[in-house]
Amino acid sequence: MHILFEPGFFSSSPVRTAVVMGAVTAIVSAIVGVFTVVRSQSFAGHALTDVATTGGSGAFFYGLSPLVGFIGAGVIGAGAMDLIGVQRARSRDLATGIVLGAATGLAALFLFLDTTKSATTGATQQILFGSIFTINPRVIPIAIFLSGVTLLLVGVIYRPLLLNSLNADLASARGIGVRTVGLLFMFALAVSVALSSIAIGSILSTALLIGPAAAALRVTRTIGAAMVVACILGVATTWLGILLSYDSYYWVSSGQGLPVSFFIVSIALLLYLVSGLPVIRRVVETGKLGTVA
Amino acid sequence: MSEVPVLEVDNVSLSFSGRRILDGVSFEIHRGEFTGLIGSNGVGKTTLLRIVLGLQRPGAGEIRVLGLPLSRHSRSLGYVPQKVVLDPDVPLRARDLVALGLDAHRYGFGRRTKQQRELVDKILCDVDAEHFANSRVGSLSGGEQQRVLIAHALVSQPKLLLLDEPLANLDPKSVQEIVALLHRVSSDHDVAILLSAHEMNALLPVMDRIVYLTEGRAASGTTEEVVRSDVLSKLYGHHVDVLKLHGRVLVVAEPGAEAGDIPDHPTLTVS
Ligand SMILES: Nc1ncnc2c1ncn2[C@@H]1O[C@H](COP(=O)(O)OP(=O)(O)OP(=O)(O)O)[C@@H](O)[C@H]1O
Numbered sequence: 001m002h003i004l005f006e007p008g009f010f011s012s013s014p015v016r017t018a019v020v021m022g023a024v025t026a027i028v029s030a031i032v033g034v035f036t037v038v039r040s041q042s043f044a045g046h047a048l049t050d051v052a053t054t055g056g057s058g059a060f061f062y063g064l065s066p067l068v069g070f071i072g073a074g075v076i077g078a079g080a081m082d083l084i085g086v087q088r089a090r091s092r093d094l095a096t097g098i099v100l101g102a103a104t105g106l107a108a109l110f111l112f113l114d115t116t117k118s119a120t121t122g123a124t125q126q127i128l129f130g131s132i133f134t135i136n137p138r139v140i141p142i143a144i145f146l147s148g149v150t151l152l153l154v155g156v157i158y159r160p161l162l163l164n165s166l167n168a169d170l171a172s173a174r175g176i177g178v179r180t181v182g183l184l185f186m187f188a189l190a191v192s193v194a195l196s197s198i199a200i201g202s203i204l205s206t207a208l209l210i211g212p213a214a215a216a217l218r219v220t221r222t223i224g225a226a227m228v229v230a231c232i233l234g235v236a237t238t239w240l241g242i243l244l245s246y247d248s249y250y251w252v253s254s255g256q257g258l259p260v261s262f263f264i265v266s267i268a269l270l271l272y273l274v275s276g277l278p279v280i281r282r283v284v285e286t287g288k289l290g291t292v293a
Numbered sequence: 294m295s296e297v298p299v300l301e302v303d304n305v306s307l308s309f310s311g312r313r314i315l316d317g318v319s320f321e322i323h324r325g326e327f328t329g330l331i332g333s334n335g336v337g338k339t340t341l342l343r344i345v346l347g348l349q350r351p352g353a354g355e356i357r358v359l360g361l362p363l364s365r366h367s368r369s370l371g372y373v374p375q376k377v378v379l380d381p382d383v384p385l386r387a388r389d390l391v392a393l394g395l396d397a398h399r400y401g402f403g404r405r406t407k408q409q410r411e412l413v414d415k416i417l418c419d420v421d422a423e424h425f426a427n428s429r430v431g432s433l434s435g436g437e438q439q440r441v442l443i444a445h446a447l448v449s450q451p452k453l454l455l456l457d458e459p460l461a462n463l464d465p466k467s468v469q470e471i472v473a474l475l476h477r478v479s480s481d482h483d484v485a486i487l488l489s490a491h492e493m494n495a496l497l498p499v500m501d502r503i504v505y506l507t508e509g510r511a512a513s514g515t516t517e518e519v520v521r522s523d524v525l526s527k528l529y530g531h532h533v534d535v536l537k538l539h540g541r542v543l544v545v546a547e548p549g550a551e552a553g554d555i556p557d558h559p560t561l562t563v564s
């Protein structure tokens with residue numbers, strides 16, 4: 001037992017908070033991530049994390065909860081991208097780039113101010129790379145509530161969003177408000193990104209958004225199955241990351257564990273690479289995983 | 294005919310940045326009819342179909358579907374767009390795309406009923422797509438995807454099916470198969486069809502009516518009424534000859550006239 005779980009893993013309250021927060025984040029990221037990959041909006045997802053960074057660092061500077069900053073900025077950023085970008089993929093890409101640039105500039109300013117204010121690099125570290133072990137347990141109910149709302153939103157727009165993601169012409173011919181559905185999804189994306197910014201940091205949250213979803217999309221035959229598999233992969237990745245990070249405290253003599261984010265991102269990358277192996281592809285083609293619904 | 298037409302296109306005109314694309318186009322489609330919308334590239338076929346769907350506002354004129362002014366959410370129309378690119382990396386089976394034709398406009402939760410699933414199966418059979426119903430739709434061939442898209446448009450049981458160049462990019466054998474399939478589906482499902490193409494020959498055996506579009510103007514009627522030297526000459530504004538050969542039609546411009554606007558470039562292939 002001790003080979004896997006170092007002493008105190010289960011009795012530590014920061015670990016319990018991290019395990020819950022990690023699971024919640026991973027599930028929302030997985031569901032939203034599947035649509036993000038299908039809609040080729042990884043870049044928008046990544047831009048929203050930078051926007052969230054701006055909000056998080058700004059909130060820190062003004063002494064507000066980073067969660068408020070992450071989400072507020074994310075939602076505003078999503079709206080801004082929708083306003084600038086019309087429906088075409090090309091201008092959507094452009095709009096993303098513009099918002100991304102503006103947000104990163106502001107983030108640089110706030111992070112600078114945060115550092116001078118608190119006279120440490122702790123704030124920067126926390127905002128960019130997350131702080132899953134130091135999350136205030138009071139954040140958990142809020143995070144669970146926001147996740148629920150986001151999942152509900154994605155559930156409600158599921159079918160219009162899916163057809164719209166496959167082909168905008170088919171969707172508008174069915175009378176679907178392509179613009180509305182796209183904007184609602186951007187809001188879901190913003191909240192999902194804000195949650196993972198808190199857990200694993202804003203610059204790494206794209207990895208949790210895209211990694212498990214992209215791997216799941218490779219090995220499944222329906223969108224529903226992809227979502228289930230992405231959730232399983234996402235939660236497993238986060239929990240394993242937390243475990244390894246906790247254990248790593250005992251590996252190095254510096255008396256400090258290695259960052260959770262590092263482990264999560266590495267595992268996510270590994271999963272994606274494995275999902276592309278010919279062996280796995282063959283299993284999918286012969287239909288073994290296809291019936292997961 | 295006393296029944297209301299499925300579609301009335303009434304004096305529709307449209308200009309894009311000063312350029313007249315459609316100039317007083319009028320025609321009707323009646324229940325169960327197969328109509329070919331024929332015209333060369335850039336003549337405005339896609340634009341006209343988008344106007345009929347309510348996706349594009351006409352500059353002037355009116356569209357009525359089943360006698361009623363077009364509302365944007367009309368469920369009586371099925372549509373297969375001209376170029377549909379389906380990503381092979383998206384895990385979506387052909388049957389999933391067809392099922393979305395039933396309920397993609399619905400928000401909220403809810404499982405598909407047994408009845409709905411059976412309807413999807415039946416439509417897949419009707420378009421001969423049952424043997425690839427469980428394959429990823431993005432990795433199917435062009436002809437196979439065309440069948441799935443037709444099923445997607447058909448499953449909501451529309452009164453009129455609009456197909457934008459469904460025969461482009463298909464080899465002659467697939468063209469014949471799809472045309473025969475559409476003809477069969479049209480009578481089995483009591484659905485009228487408006488199909489755009491730049492080549493009319495493949496459609497001659499099945500077309501009830503033709504809408505011949507050139508330079509923004511349209512002539513419509515049965516093929517006997519429209520595909521005639523005097524009618525088409527008037528439409529083109531210069532003399533053209535219509536030759537009928539081995540059951541095929543060749544539209545030929547007189548020497549010296551601009552031949553580029555003639556959709557059926559004469560070919561000497563004998564089929
Ligand atoms: N949104 C738009 N803005 C400006 N011009 C347009 C627009 N849409 C279409 N056009 C122009 O209208 C004309 C008709 O286009 P349309 O796509 O309807 O032709 P088409 O008959 O479908 O051609 P094809 O056979 O190549 O598909 C073209 O010259 C095109 O450039």
Ligand SMILES: [Mg+2]
Nearest residue numbers: 338339340375
């Ligand atoms: Mg066209």
